[in-house]
Amino acid sequence: MLRLSKLTDYATVILSFMARDNAQMHAAMEIAAITGIALPTVSKILKLLVNAKILISTRGAKGGYELARTPTEISIAAVISALEGPIALTECSISQQGCEQASGCEIRGNWNLINQTIHNALESVTLADMIRPTRSQDLAWKQEILIPVASLYR
Amino acid sequence: MLRLSKLTDYATVILSFMARDNAQMHAAMEIAAITGIALPTVSKILKLLVNAKILISTRGAKGGYELARTPTEISIAAVISALEGPIALTECSISQQGCEQASGCEIRGNWNLINQTIHNALESVTLADMIRPTRSQDLAWKQEILIPVASLYR
DNA sequence: ATAATTGAGGACTATTCTAGTACTATTTAA
DNA sequence: TTAAATAGTACTAGAATAGTCCTCAATTAT
Secondary structure: OOOOOHHHHHHHHHHHHHHHOOOOOEOHHHHHHHHOOOHHHHHHHHHHHHHOOOEEEEOOOOOEEEEOOOHHHOEHHHHHHHHHOOOOOOHHHOOOOOOOOOOOOOOHHHHHHHHHHHHHHHHOOEHHHHOOOOOHHHOOOOOOEEEOHHHHHO | OOOOOHHHHHHHHHHHHHHHOOOOOEOHHHHHHHHOOOHHHHHHHHHHHHHOOOEEEEOOOOOEEEEOOOHHHOEHHHHHHHHHOOOOOOHHHOOOOOOOOOOOOOOHHHHHHHHHHHHHHHHOOEHHHHOOOOOHHHOOOOOOEEEOHHHHHO
């Protein structure tokens, strides 16, 4: 199923709300109330997004969270990485120590390629794209996503 | 991390071996011995691949498993689907009942789009691609993967 | 100054999912 | 009829995830 964690899913909901809303500063409690996600969970997610430099936090009374960049500059890949670490389908693509297959794993290089492909696809979609309506008549969206695989080899 | 399960990873190793090897029929025990994966685990994976019509099984003495199609006709997307169910990043993309976000989820359509994008990318890579060597001088591979996103809307 | 508000950081728990194993039935060849 | 091989299903242990809670730090308002 190639699953994304629930927290990541929540993160996109939260960020979409923040991108759509005019106000710049949002307290965690406010976000929890609006999205319907429990406050401690929202807090956890917001903290991760701050660490990943996707959000900026302000402490104290009247504090809260705001987007660090404009929605067009925040890619879905960045959000996923913030919540789940580096984007990669297989273990061996992350740790350099390689897998311990008896026969030797011949296909790691190709997995890396696929990882790159997907990463590129996710990199090309931004928060601004996510908050666009999906009805087909509103489609001033990207014509196509072009992934030059050959370039990955260079 | 956008993780793929270990079983799926194993499946690609197993299928790569079968695609590379000339012999048509391979018993589960043989595959276990060569790949170094425990026999019960190998069996489990092979059964799933049979159900997904990626492999054909023959029972009885001299039986075994063989590819149902040529390696160029087996996509990585099919393999992933066989092991993990439909390829989708978010829960709500699979079940039709929708999520129970208080504010209403505005972004489902866009997630579906991203799912489609990734699915297309995985669909375009086949088992034959996986067993190709990865050294750059051997690259008679695909020039690029073209994903016409606009067409998804029609 | 002091109190109130808000985020930071980390620890902890319960639940769910995954990986792996085992057992029994069924099919086929010799 | 026996041996070899897959089919199907159920079960267990371990790991990962989701979610919660508590204490500390920072800022603003009174």
